[in-house]
Amino acid sequence: MTAKAQRNLTTSAAEGTEKVMRILVVEDDKDAASWLVKGLKESNHVVDHATDGEAGLALADEGGYDVLVIDRMLPKLDGLEVIRKLRAKQNSVPILILSALSDVDERVKGLRSGGDDYLAKPYAFAELLARVEGLGARKLLDSKDAKLKVLDLELDLLSRTVSRDGKPIVLQPREFKLLEYLVRNAGHIVTRTMLLENVWDYHFDPQTNVIDVHVSRLRGKLDKGFATPLLQTVRGAGYMIRAR
């Protein structure tokens, strides 16, 4: 689950979300935690850090966080246990699970405990940031509407049709799914791994640039003949549909 190169950190916040998030990192590994906290802070987020499960649970209980990043193996209280306890108290804060176990079955176990996303270690910071920002923004974009609209792009989820500036765009079913996921995360970076997971439902490292080819095809259909490109490539990180 590693992105192929690192994203340019200094410009990420400007490119990504403008929303400042409050993030709680629960991680017992000092080094891992310190560069994780540093990276998130550099991306203009407010970060708290807890080093064990009990402290993490206490902080999370106080509330006010947009996203929790919880390591699976924690002293005192296991990461999955922390999540179960939070969910039992009807706390619905989005949670990203970090784990050294990359197996699909472990992922399923993690998500069943109440986590929203699962990232195997070692991971690229860009991957983590994209997922954390995606999770934090989900509330706003997880609309139940039958139509999704971004700028002049419109997706009808019932008739599975797309139009831009009123002109219909013909898409294959998978292309529609791909676009839908990008639009739902409009204004946020989406990594290749996130696309493979959410559009194709496969959880391994796409070795070659398979995803790039699909995205560039979609871009061809989407942006051809329009002055402003909607679908942007964020170098070394992934893709983004412009929100504004």
Place this chain on the structure above:
Amino acid sequence: MRVNLRFLRTSAFRLTGLYLLFFSLSICFVLGYVYLRTLNLLERQNEETIKAEVMGLTDQFTTGGTEALTLAVKRRVESNHEMQFMLADPSGKYIAGNLHAQPINDMPDNTWVDFSILRGDEKATVGHMVRGFNVQLPGNIQLIVGMDVEDLAQFKTVMRFALFTGLGLALLLGLGSGLIASRNVLRRIDAITDSSHGIMSGNFAGRMPISGSGDELDRLSHSLNDMLDQIERLMQGMHEVSSNVAHDLRTPLTRLRARVEAALRQNKKADYEEALQQTLIESDTLLSTFNALMSLNQVDSGQLRSTLVRMDIWVVLQDVVELYEPLAEEHNGSMQLVAGPGLFIRGKRELLAQALINLVDNAIKYSQDAKGRISIKVVGERQGKDVVVSVSDAGPGIPAVDRDRVLRRFVRLDESRTKPGNGLGLSLVASVANLLDGKLALEDNHPGLRAELRLPAAAAEI
């Protein structure tokens, strides 16, 4: 000298010894029993004859006194050649009979006596043993009725001799054969021990000696040799993998190190950034190699077996082709799927997708024909009890001699070393096939490569 006594501790010798002990005990018991019974019988017969004579002569004495007895004794001596008699007066002086000079007064009265004859008489040989009964008659007249038991004594001696020599011989032979048997076993065990010491000290090609007799030691050697073959194969595999790992990791690490060193020497910010970017890419590649190795090990460990479910592989084929078709087209190629629904097997969606992606990915990377075109055909079909999935291309293929080799970990053919990859792709496919009780075969597609994954079809859902 100590070495020569080693056979005492062999199990063969101990078994022989134990057997010998029981054998000797049973010989002693049987022969001893026969000996004692026979002896007892003969002695009782003698005693009864003597008793009968004593009764007869006592009767004569009661009815006719000393004279009648004397006469009777004389008659008996003449008619009976086997018995010995001696009649003596109260002072122990000889009156009649064929025994003369026995010291009758020293003998206990009215009981059995054993003595040897002192003086040769008719029908009595000097030195012969006699068993007799000494009767004290009224008026202190003494009578001995006896029988020559020299034959019996000799029989006893012969029997005893036979018993002891028999036992001795049996012991000697038993010990000898035990010795030979244990020597023989010991020699072969020594040979096996020597071989295993040889193997332990580094001669991994060494094998246990086989005598060719097909006995239990040969069987043991055979199975040990099979085990050694297996171990050698595994060790070779391990060796190959670790040297390949070393090579595959050292090359990028060397590159990485050189780049960092050069950047430090330049001491310019732009160089630092470039070097760090490259270092990141390099370490990502290394990490993905490790990830591939770990998932390969996980598949090989068989622990995923419990997570297999009945599934239609057609769905995965569609996913894979749909995912990779644009990439193939990007590489000036085409991809065609020939399969229909209902190809049920027991498997795991992610694993099968990963395996098929590896095959398709290889086809895209390595199957450009002379004109630089790629044409890939993915087929899924039912063949008897199997579901067969194949990925074929029209590229240069893989030479027959290399087809087994490329399935091994980290093995990359020289032509492909320049392209990205870790040499674990086909290993994973082979391991997945193995996990699903299937088989991966690489064949000639005339031209090109045909990779065939043959999996057992799942029984219908009940």
